[in-house]
Amino acid sequence: MRYLLTEADIITGDKAGRGAIAIDGEKIAGVWYDTDDSKAADQARAEFPDAEVMDLEGLSVIPGVIDIHVHFREPGMTHKGDIESESKAALCGGVTSYVDMPNTNPPTVSRDRLEEKLSLADGRSWSNYGFHIGATNSNLEELKQMPPEGRKAAGIKVFMGSSTGNMLVDDKPVLEQIFGMTDWPVLIHSEDEQIIRDNLAKAVAEYGEDIPFRIHPQIRSAVACMKSTQRALEMAMKLGTRLHILHVTTRMEVNMIEVAKRYNPSITAETSANYLTFCDEDYDSLGAMVKCNPAVKSSVDRDALREAFRNGIIDTIGSDHAPHLKEEKERPYTTCPSGMPSIRQSLQAVLKVASEAGIPLTRVVNAMSERPAEIVGIKDRGFIKKGCFADLVVLDPEADYEVKEPGYRCGWSPYTGRTLKGKISYVFLNGKIAVKDGEIIQDSPSGKRLEYR
Ligand SMILES: [Zn+2]
Known part of the structure; x- marks a missing residue:
């Protein structure tokens, strides 16, 4: 099938301009922009006379979102969500590719587990899929057995502080060896466990089990983030690590990362739509719903994250989509799991932030599609360029979007009732129209396995 998307505002990380895009089969076959002398649509039609023309006057085209930080809960926790249900939510929200984290049950900490997960996703994922492999204190040999060329995992995930199953890595020589694997992107969850x-012990002494949720950012404190991030940055500067710091939540970390990047330009950072949207003032109304790790911090931190998104110190925005059942989130603090579902609203929440803060759409595209593809080396995706897969979102980025239905198996979203930005008309996945007016129109999942450079 051939399509010509004409009269659209094409937004990339570099520029926004009116133009035309040709899709031939799975790939983008040409991109033209209007100039003083020529109209993109005329040029496109001349080259692709038999293509189906879609006049997108008034709409914008962006590359599909690439979300390299999701928790789809399969295997082991599929009552919360699974590859099929969560990839469907992702695609409806304009996420055409995702990379899932290894803290499933069993965790993805060996080549065998990785193969199992790849086959679980085969034929069941609505969006293109990939997986990270997890580091532990004892699987270094396993990681070293994986050739970086033609690799099957996107990156190595290290939980430097947050104890999730047996995946906490706190052994210094092990950490140094992982940070020394400079052919691999190393993605870290950065909080100091001891702090x-x-x-937590202090809070339990004061409140018992029923700790108020507003205390969460005092337990998972800014100091805990800073201490761990400082340690990670020092190692990455010394060893030349391709370090990607996940879900940065504090102003202090932003400052530290800005400096560290001058010494090691391979250091990159992520935040999520949640941290750009919420702040500690939201605990009173949303409570457990915004309990996540690291904690949502102060409005000063949120403003610093927005500024870092604008100026590029924050490279990427992932969703950190982490569904839990409502019943689970209604438990008291100490047994209430951390995390919130967000992948379906992630793009629209970021568009809302961008609109409020006057951040250009080119930055949104850079942080949500281009940089994630570059950082984990995803082949031929993330860009609107001839030869790339035609993963595209056609939308009105200025239109208000009211979140009425959460759109998740877990049945809730912290964004319900909020007015975000961006009305999605179409999502193209591998050259085919997969979503129309926010709803999936394909009969069966057609997500492809991601390949890496
Ligand atoms: Zn996460």
């Missing part, structure tokens, strides 16, 4: 344990 958190001490803070």
Whole structure:
């Protein structure tokens, strides 16, 4: 099938301009922009006379979102969500590719587990899929057995502080060896476990089990983030690590990362739509719903994250989509799981932030599609360029979007009732129209496995 998308505002990380895009089969076959002398649509029609023309006057085209930080809960926690249900939500929200984290049950900490997960997704994922492999204190040999060329995992995920199953890596020589694997992107969850344990013990002594949720950012404190991130940055500067710091939540970390990047330009950072949207003032109304790790911090931190998104110190925005059942989130603090579902609203929440803060759409595209593809080396995706897969979102980025239905198996979203930005008309996945007016129109999942450079 051939399509010509004409009269659209094409937004990339570099520029926004009116133009035309040709799709031939799975790939983008040409991109033209209007100039003083020629109209893109005329040129496109001349080259592709038999293509089906879609006049997108008044709409914008962006590359599909690439979300390299999701928790789809399969295997082991599929009552919360699974590859099929969550990839469907992703695609409806304009996420055409995702990379899932290894803290499933069993965790993805060996080549065998990785193969199992790849086959679980085969034929069941609505969006293009990939997986990270997890590091532990004891699987270094396993990681070293994986050739970086033609690799099957996107990156190595290291939980530097947050104890999730047996995946906490706190052994210094092990950490240094992982950080020394400079052919691999190393993605870290960065919080200091000891500080958190001490803070939690103090809170339990004061409140018992029923700790108010507003205390969460005092337990998972800014200091816990800073201490761990400082340690990671020092190692990455020394060893030349391709370090990607996940879900940065504090102003202090932004400042530290800005400096560290001058010494090691391979250091990159992520935040999520949640941290750009919420702040500690939201605990009173949303409570457990915004309990996530690291914690949502102060409005000063949120403003600093927005500024870092604008100026590029924050490279990427992932969703950190982490569904839990409502019943689970209604438990008291100490047993209430951390995390919130967000992948279906992630793009629209970021568009809302961009609109409020006057951040250009080129930055949104750079942080949500182009940089994630570059950082984990995803082949031929993330860009509107001839030869790339035609993963595209056609939308009105200025239109208000009211979140009425959460759109998740878990049945809730912290964004319900909010007015975000961006009305999605079409999502193209591998050259085919997969979503129309926010709803999936394909009969069966057609997500492809991601390949890496
Ligand atoms: Zn996460």
